Amino acid sequence: MxxxxxxxxxxxxxxxxxxxxxxxxxxxxxxxxxxxxxxxxxxxxxxxxxxxxxxxxxxxxxxxxxxxxxxxxxxxxxxxxxxxxxxxxxxxxxxxxxxxxxxxxxxxxxxxxxxxxxxxxxxxxxxxxxxxxxxxxxxxxxxxxxxxxxxxxxxxxxxxxxxxxxxxxxxxxxxxxxxxxxxxxxxxxxxxxxxxxxxxxxxxxxxxxxxxxxxxxxxxxxxxxxxxxxxxxxxxxxxxxxxxxxxxxxxxxxxxxxxxxFLCPHLFDYYSNITFEPALFFALQCVRRSDADHATCFGGGYVASGQPGCDKLPLPYLPQGLTLVDNEGAGEVQTPLRADGPLALRIGDPVIFRHAKAGELAERFSHYQLVTNDAIVGSVPTYRGLGACFG
Ligand SMILES: Cc1ncc(COP(=O)(O)O)c(C=O)c1O
Known part of the structure; x- marks a missing residue:
């Protein structure tokens, strides 16, 4: 990254x-x-x-x-x-x-x-x-x-x-x-x-x-x-x-x-009968440190469709121990996070999230970066990147 x-x-x-x-x-x-x-x-x-x-x-x-x-x-x-x-x-x-x-x-x-x-x-x-x-x-x-x-x-x-x-x-x-x-x-x-x-x-x-x-x-x-x-x-x-x-x-x-x-968004972690590996992530930039145990990222309000609820919010993934802040959730242009322990994040560091659902993140990004063995090896256009929007 x-x-x-x-x-x-x-x-x-x-x-x-x-x-x-x-x-x-x-x-x-x-x-x-x-x-x-x-x-x-x-x-x-x-x-x-x-x-x-x-x-x-x-x-x-x-x-x-x-x-x-x-x-x-x-x-x-x-x-x-x-x-x-x-x-x-x-x-x-x-x-x-x-x-x-x-x-x-x-x-x-x-x-x-x-x-x-x-x-x-x-x-x-x-x-x-x-x-x-x-x-x-x-x-x-x-x-x-x-x-x-x-x-x-x-x-x-x-x-x-x-x-x-x-x-x-x-x-x-x-x-x-x-x-x-x-x-x-x-x-x-x-x-x-x-x-x-x-x-x-x-x-x-x-x-x-x-x-x-x-x-x-x-x-x-x-x-x-x-x-x-x-x-x-x-x-x-x-x-x-x-x-x-x-x-x-x-x-x-x-x-x-x-x-x-195939992409296994976080809602598909919660099934007793299936197990898949998370394959889709998004990375936001840490842009603020308002408190010793808080970091604020730029972007992140990528909330999934369906019955509204906390399960439709993005899930902070890495570094571990971060959670969304109850009264702000995933924000329109900024997303604050609270740490459950000491927080070593610096301004500019990436924070990795998982979306709740598999397809909707593609409406937010024009390209997905492809990673193998922890290295970016390519980039492919989403429908949005192709100028397509089907509702
Ligand atoms: C008709 C139909 N089949 C299958 C699926 C399952 O899709 P997925 O495997 O992405 O959960 C859906 C999802 O809403 C659907 O509407």
């Missing part, structure tokens, strides 16, 4: 590669059929996406979060692009149609008949049907649905509703149903070993386990019913970093998704 202008974002390629290999072995060990699609939102750096895919099987394909992003990636040489978040915006549908007509393998997620119909109309005149992926809701809804544990995304809550949509979609000639997606956010996105709300950990662990079994049962039934309806899914996508260890035992899934696993 000596001599580098701060702030700086850094990827430890050695840890990154070990995380890639770890997921590859975890999934590859169970079955050679299962693929892993890379979640681009958790990287937002084409060169890192490319690095994961270069590992080879089980990695194949990208889960994109925006239509314009799929276009950027296609133009950068990527293919097999699944846009996993619905859009009906004409500009998005036109952009997807354009790369589809250029020969891209691209899929768009949909969760309703009217959405399907609108996309079918937007695809009028295509030379081959455009592929849609139907998203099933697999939230955990005990007590006959009176309790909802999970995200609010697809309204398709039953296996029957999904099969109905698959069958109804057969009438549209300009689209085809490429498969289904059923993402269990309440298992994949909820840690059960959090230091921020310890009292909830046993409850969350039980809920995750119960929900993982419920999701597996429902996904198996969906696969069987689609088969019986004459539409076995070519793609059946499920899971995320936090649920890989459960979902890799579901042979009816054709692919799992992983993104956060």
């Amino acid at each position: 000596q001599g580098q202008a701060l702030p700086l974002a850094v990827v430890d390629l050695d840890a990154f590669d070990r995380n890639v290999a770890h997921v590859g072995q975890l999934v590859g060990r169970r079955t050679s059929q299962m693929r892993v699609r890379v979640a681009s939102k958790s990287l937002r750096v084409p060169d890192l996406l490319r690095r994961v895919l270069a590992y080879g099987p089980p990695y194949a394909g990208v889960m994109c979060y925006a239509a314009a992003e799929a276009v950027l990636l296609y133009q950068a040489g990527f293919d097999d692009l699944l846009v996993a978040y619905p859009t009906r915006q004409p500009a998005d549908l036109n952009a997807l149609r354009e790369i589809h007509e250029q020969g891209a393998t691209v899929h768009l997620v949909v969760d309703s008949l009217d959405g399907t119909e609108q996309i079918a109309r937007a695809m009028a005149g295509v030379t081959r049907p455009f592929s849609l992926i139907i998203e099933a809701d697999v939230s955990y809804r005990p007590l006959r649905g009176r309790v909802h544990i999970g995200v609010r995304r697809s309204p398709l809550r039953t296996v029957e509703a999904v099969v109905d949509l698959v069958v109804s979609a057969r009438r549209f000639e300009t689209i085809c149903i490429g498969g289904v997606m059923a993402y269990e956010a309440q298992v994949a996105g909820v840690g059960d070993r959090s230091p921020f709300r310890r009292h909830l950990n046993p409850i969350l662990r039980a809920l995750r386990q119960r929900s993982a079994s419920d999701v597996a049962r429902r996904r198996q039934r969906l696969a069987q019913m689609l088969e019986s309806a004459g539409s076995p899914p070519l793609i059946f996508n499920g899971a995320g970093t936090g649920s890989l260890t459960y979902a890799c035992d579901e042979p009816w899934l054709t692919e799992l998704t992983a993104g956060s696993a």
Whole structure:
């Protein structure tokens, strides 16, 4: 870090590669059929996406979060692009149609008949049907649905509703149903070993386990019913970093998704079922020493999305023993830190942090520095560095 202008974002390629290999072995060990699609939102750096895919099987394909992003990636040489978040915006549908007509393998997620119909109309005149992926809701809804544990995304809550949509979609000639997606956010996105709300950990662990079994049962039934309806899914996508260890035992899934696993932001330290190595860091400059046990850094207010809470703040990492100050948190342009012992930091010294989530740091930096064996060996542009911003 000596001599580098701060702030700086850094990827430890050695840890990154070990995380890639770890997921590859975890999934590859169970079955050679299962693929892993890379979640681009958790990287937002084409060169890192490319690095994961270069590992080879089980990695194949990208889960994109925006239509314009799929276009950027296609133009950068990527293919097999699944846009996993619905859009009906004409500009998005036109952009997807354009790369589809250029020969891209691209899929768009949909969760309703009217959405399907609108996309079918937007695809009028295509030379081959455009592929849609139907998203099933697999939230955990005990007590006959009176309790909802999970995200609010697809309204398709039953296996029957999904099969109905698959069958109804057969009438549209300009689209085809490429498969289904059923993402269990309440298992994949909820840690059960959090230091921020310890009292909830046993409850969350039980809920995750119960929900993982419920999701597996429902996904198996969906696969069987689609088969019986004459539409076995070519793609059946499920899971995320936090649920890989459960979902890799579901042979009816054709692919799992992983993104956060590779950079391992600090929220992914708090899972009882997975272990990855931190690979993404940012370094801030110590610019002030207001007190003997305090240092203030320039920048740092890189707070993660989701339900607001302390767990969404960056985590001071090195030197050890530093914590954010309660009444300031991570500041807009300055971040004070308190030390739990003598503090040897001098003005100009770097302080290393970890972000709570994997992808969002890329919105703050135009480049990530690549480190191997503790030396900077290169620099790669983030989406921001490429002038791209997808929301
Ligand atoms: C549809 C979908 N699949 C998978 C994931 C998991 O991504 P990651 O592995 O980065 O946690 C997400 C994350 O939100 C998602 O929305």
